[in-house]
Amino acid sequence: MIAGVSYTQCYWDDVEPGEALPRVDDEITYRRVIMNPATTWDYFPGHHDPEYARSQGQPTIYVNTMHVLGFVDRFATDWAGPRSFIAKRKVALQRSIFAGDTMVGEGRVLDKRTDAAGDGGRVRHLVDLEITVKNQHGDLCCPAAVTLELPSRSRKVAG
């Protein structure tokens, strides 16, 4: 076990539709936005050049798509645990998150179900999540829908 690393696992059998996921607040400093191009190799100037962002009508540099996706994934798997697999994720980028903002993740379980869409009809244990990413003013920035494959008490998710 490595200190600080997340191992806690949620099992499909124990999930209750309607249950709320723990809220996550993440302060997005200028430095974190600059980490976008550094880590994702996305050098679009809206993510590192405030003057360019202003020419687009934005107040300053903003988080890139992959950072939003990374936050949504993290929000889902922080709750579900590291033995879960993101099977599907849809994110609408309605409003940008700027350097200096806080990303606020909230969500709940919409449904739990099984399907046989996996390898050779392998049954998957799925949960559907409704997630919102807001800023510190409560403005909805990125509504998201995530379907996770979870381990059940009797079977792990295939690697």
Add this chain to the structure above:
Amino acid sequence: MGIEETGYEIPVGTYEDAEAMVGTTTPVRFGEVDVNVPMIRHFAAMAHDANAGYWDDEFAEEQWGGVIAPPGMLMTWLIPIEWKPSGGRPVPLLTAQVPLPGDTLVNASNEAEFYRPIRAGDHLNVVEELTEVSEAKRTVLGVGHFVTTVSTYRRQDGEVVARTTNVLFRFTSEEDDA
């Protein structure tokens, strides 16, 4: 917007030019680097993501057969290196190659389905298809067109690991009118 700012030209054209491109499929393009642990951990550090699949080699080996990449990194594995000794400009994503009136762009939505965990050591490739260009629409940012592309990501053995549908808003910024 100049080439110095974006690294590539954003081609200007009409809606009809863009419509004529719908159905275009790119050749297979290969990632320039393999999926790798240093980039995975740097991204997880950016996202403040403590998932054991990214940080703990032993756990990841037992659960997934190796350290896995955060799904949000998918596009990164196919982004061309910024500069090469051989010169030349990196080829932009198909979505940025579509001729339209707008002088700038911002991403509007992204939908992804993942079929296989993406592991360190995988070498990914992608095929992109332009599936739709909307008529001109007004948003808070200005007037522009929504450009939809579908990308299919495969690994070295041909297995499809993910498919994404991305919608990008190509618009004319209105700052100067203010």
